[in-house]
Amino acid sequence: MESNVRVRFAPSPTGPLHIGGVRTALYNYLFAKKHNGTFILRIEDTDQTRYVKNAEQYIIDALKWCNIPFDEGPNTNEKFGPYRQSERKEIYKEYADQLIDIGWAYYAFDTSEDLDIHRKGHEKEGKTFIYNWHNREKGRLINSLVLSADEVQNRINTGENYVIRFKTPQDEILEMDDEIRGKITIDTNTLDDKILFKGDGMPTYHLANIVDDHFMEISHVIRGEEWLPSMPLHVLLYRAFGWNTPKFAHLPLILKPVGKGKLSKRDGDKLGFPVFPLAYTNEETNGISRGYKEDGYFADAFINMLAFLGWNPGTEQELFSLEALIQAFDLKRVSKSGAKFSPEKASWFQQQYMQTKEDALLTDLYIPILTKKGIDKDKEYVQKVVSEIKERAIFVADFWDLSSFFFVNPQEYDAKASKKNWKEGTSELMQELITVLSNIGDFSSENTEKEVKEWISVKEIGFGKVMQPLRLSLVGKLAGPHLFYIIAMIGKEDTLYRIENAIEKLSS
Numbered sequence: 001m002e003s004n005v006r007v008r009f010a011p012s013p014t015g016p017l018h019i020g021g022v023r024t025a026l027y028n029y030l031f032a033k034k035h036n037g038t039f040i041l042r043i044e045d046t047d048q049t050r051y052v053k054n055a056e057q058y059i060i061d062a063l064k065w066c067n068i069p070f071d072e073g074p075n076t077n078e079k080f081g082p083y084r085q086s087e088r089k090e091i092y093k094e095y096a097d098q099l100i101d102i103g104w105a106y107y108a109f110d111t112s113e114d115l116d117i118h119r120k121g122h123e124k125e126g127k128t129f130i131y132n133w134h135n136r137e138k139g140r141l142i143n144s145l146v147l148s149a150d151e152v153q154n155r156i157n158t159g160e161n162y163v164i165r166f167k168t169p170q171d172e173i174l175e176m177d178d179e180i181r182g183k184i185t186i187d188t189n190t191l192d193d194k195i196l197f198k199g200d201g202m203p204t205y206h207l208a209n210i211v212d213d214h215f216m217e218i219s220h221v222i223r224g225e226e227w228l229p230s231m232p233l234h235v236l237l238y239r240a241f242g243w244n245t246p247k248f249a250h251l252p253l254i255l256k257p258v259g260k261g262k263l264s265k266r267d268g269d270k271l272g273f274p275v276f277p278l279a280y281t282n283e284e285t286n287g288i289s290r291g292y293k294e295d296g297y298f299a300d301a302f303i304n305m306l307a308f309l310g311w312n313p314g315t316e317q318e319l320f321s322l323e324a325l326i327q328a329f330d331l332k333r334v335s336k337s338g339a340k341f342s343p344e345k346a347s348w349f350q351q352q353y354m355q356t357k358e359d360a361l362l363t364d365l366y367i368p369i370l371t372k373k374g375i376d377k378d379k380e381y382v383q384k385v386v387s388e389i390k391e392r393a394i395f396v397a398d399f400w401d402l403s404s405f406f407f408v409n410p411q412e413y414d415a416k417a418s419k420k421n422w423k424e425g426t427s428e429l430m431q432e433l434i435t436v437l438s439n440i441g442d443f444s445s446e447n448t449e450k451e452v453k454e455w456i457s458v459k460e461i462g463f464g465k466v467m468q469p470l471r472l473s474l475v476g477k478l479a480g481p482h483l484f485y486i487i488a489m490i491g492k493e494d495t496l497y498r499i500e501n502a503i504e505k506l507s508s
Contacts, residue, residue, distance in 0.1 A: 005037025006219045009063075009070070010044045010209070013055035016280035016289055017062045019341075020224060020254045020263065023306045027251060028222045029068040030307070030329035037219070041073030042212060043084045046202045054281075056084075062277040065299055067322060072216075080216040085208050092203035095211050095241070096164045096196050100144075104240035105196060106136075107144040107152055108165045114142070130192045133170040164197035166206070166233060166240075176235050178228075179220070179249035179331045186232050194233050206230060210237045213246060222249045222331070225338075249331050252310045253338040263341050265289065273343040277302065296395035297346070301353035305346050309339040319352055351394045359387045365396045373400070375407045384489065388481045402480075406489055409498055410476030417478045418506055421468040427507035429461075430469055430499050437496060445488040452484075473502035 009025040011017060032039040041063065043056055056074070063069060070076060074083045082088055099105035108131075115131070118140070122129040137145045143165070144152045156162065172188040196207040203211075213221060221234075228250045238245040254263045257271060268275040268290070279291035292302045304320055312335075313320070313328045320328060354362075363383040370377065389402040436455045440448055456466050471483050474495065480486060487495050 004217070004219060005032055005035040006040065006217050007032050007037065007222055008040040008042050008213070008216065008218055010042040010212075010223075011059050012044050012047060012050070013052055013059065014047065014050040015052050015055055015282075016276045016278075017055075017059050018263075018265075019275055019277065019292075019306060022062065022066060022277050023254065023309055024222065024224055024251060025063060026066070026068055026303060026306055027311070027329070027331075027334070030326050031220065031222060031331065032071075033326045034329050038071045039068070040216060040218075041070035041076075041083065042216070043074060044205060044208065045084055045086045046089075046205060046208050048086070048200070048202065052282075058278065058280060065293055066277060066303055067299055068303070085203075085212065088208070088212065089202055091215075092208055092211055093197065093201070096203065096207060099166070099196070099240055100164065102240070103167065105164050105166050107156070107162050108193075108195075109142040109147075109155055109160055109162050111161070130190075131165065132168055132191060132193045133189065136165075136167075136193060161199040163195045163199055165193040166196050166237065168193050168233075168236065174232050174235065176231055176248070178231070179222075179247055180252075180334050181228075181250060181336055184231070188232070188236075191232055206233055206237070210234055210241070214238075214241070214243050218246050220247045220249060222251065225250050225253050249334070252335050254309050255338040255340045257341050257343060262338075267341075271343060273346065296397050297350050298353045298357070301350045302346075304353070305349040308345075309341065310335050319349075347394055354390055354393055354395075357390075359383050359390070362386045362390060362396060362399075366399050369396070369400060370407065373407075377407060381489075388485060405475045405480060405486065409494070409501065410474075412476060413472055413502065413506060414477035417468075417472055421464075421472055421478070422502075422506045426465070426469050427503045429466060430473065430503050433466060433470065434496055434499055437492065437499075440492070443488060443492045445482070445484040448487050449484040469502070470499070472506075473499045 007028040009021075009028050011021055011025075029039045031037070041060070043059070045051055045056075060074070072079055072081075072083065074081075096105065100107070110131075115129075118135075119129040131141065135141055136143060139146050145167075147155075168191045169188050174186050174188055176184045176186075178184055194206055195204050197203050212218075231248055231250070234248075235245055255261065256263050256267050258267075263275060265275050274290035274292050274295055276289050276291050277293060279294040280289040281287070282289075293299070300322065303322060304318075304325070307320065307325050307329075308318065311329065311333055314333055360383060363379060363386050366386055367379065367382060370382065385403050385406045386399065389399060392402055393399055433452070433455075436452060437448070440451050442448075452466070453463070456463055467483060468478060471478055471480065474480075474483070474486055474490070490498075
């Protein structure tokens with residue numbers, strides 16, 4: 001591997017960053033760091049009609065939350081800046097003109113109406129219209145290959161709209177290498193002459209991409225499968241300019257959980273999961289899209305999940321820190337086929353990471369939730385609660401349902417559990433238990449458990465006749481951690497009050 005690895009993530013600021021884009025950024029980052037290289041962010045905003053004002057900041061914020069920072073990019077170490085294509089547009093025209101001068105491109109003056117007529121004509125004959133060697137020099141199309149130099153210049157001088165098209169070579173079998181897919185061949189006769197430069201003075205993706213990658217010294221182009229059809233043109237452009245071609249790697253699609261096709265926002269909306277890293281507000285419609293961060297995912301769990309959508313380490317290991325992912329990542333272990341997204345697997349990763357988080361951190365995340373509910377408990381108490389319940393939680397937002405009884409008395413009792421466990425004689429038994437508990441001095445979990453179980457044994461009754469109603473009294477349902485741990489946490493006074501309250505409400 002070359003020592004000077006330079007890769008780039010080059011999103012278009014046309015809306016929120018899909019998790020497929022985040023995965024592309026992640027794989028670029030992992031590859032760069034694995035080889036002590038440079039990870040670059042470049043904003044490809046040449047399509048001004050689809051530009052969204054807050055999208056660039058969203059992209060930067062998303063990468064920051066994911067902990068995959070770029071080494072070079074907008075306002076960051078601009079060694080080969082600027083890193084927004086809209087700020088580089090003067091560069092592209094020079095290279096479009098250069099291609100014309102050396103015979104690899106030409107001016108085309110066809111209007112959209114003209115081209116539509118050609119397309120419909122071909123459709124009537126059961127053919128597909130392709131603007132290339134079949135027709136570019138036969139006089140049916142209006143371009144500099146059939147017009148005189150003077151006429152071409154006159155059309156340009158008078159402000160006639162034009163584009164610059166690439167002149168795809170004829171009768172060649174183009175051989176290319178992909179780091180993931182291996183050798184790829186294509187007949188150049190099947191390629192159309194793509195537009196490189198538009199009449200609005202902006203380049204298309206194809207030209208800007210190649211020029212920027214060359215001058216930013218990109219060594220590897222790691223991008224989504226959707227760009228695979230563009231690879232022949234890009235390889236030919238490098239040849240036309242006489243530049244070294246970077247190595248290409250086209251990543252597999254992230255597929256829908258159900259059915260066929262690429263994962264979309266609609267799938268997330270329909271099945272109830274986010275497809276964006278951060279929540280996103282559309283400034284034009286005020287529509288809000290859910291994000292993994294706001295849904296309560298830890299960034300490292302999200303990244304670990306994403307890494308496995310198209311890559312595997314070749315072992316049974318699934319949990320990787322970012323540093324471990326860097327060491328393990330290899331393009332040769334990236335799959336050629338699409339990776340099906342699983343919301344259940346995403347939750348599984350989140351739950352696994354929940355268990356690894358320090359209680360103090362989770363406590364800091366839980367306290368604001370408690371504060372909103374008007375609960376003010378000291379941090380030490382809350383941390384003990386968190387330590388006890390976190391193994392059953394997926395998100396911090398789950399903590400309240402798992403632990404509310406540590407902070408507030410039950411307001412109601414599970415009807416099914418009450419009917420089954422609070423029977424004739426239960427209230428009297430609970431009243432006896434109040435007397436037993438009142439006489440206990442050491443109210444620690446261990447001692448209280450010992451005293452209560454000794455009493456049950458003396459009475460020669462089943463443990464369930466006491467333990468189930470007692471849990472129902474303290475929690476409101478048959479759930480929660482070790483019963484005597486709850487008793488020790490809430491204390492004698494609260495324990496007795498809750499039992500008395502249950503007797504009053506459930507015996508009537």
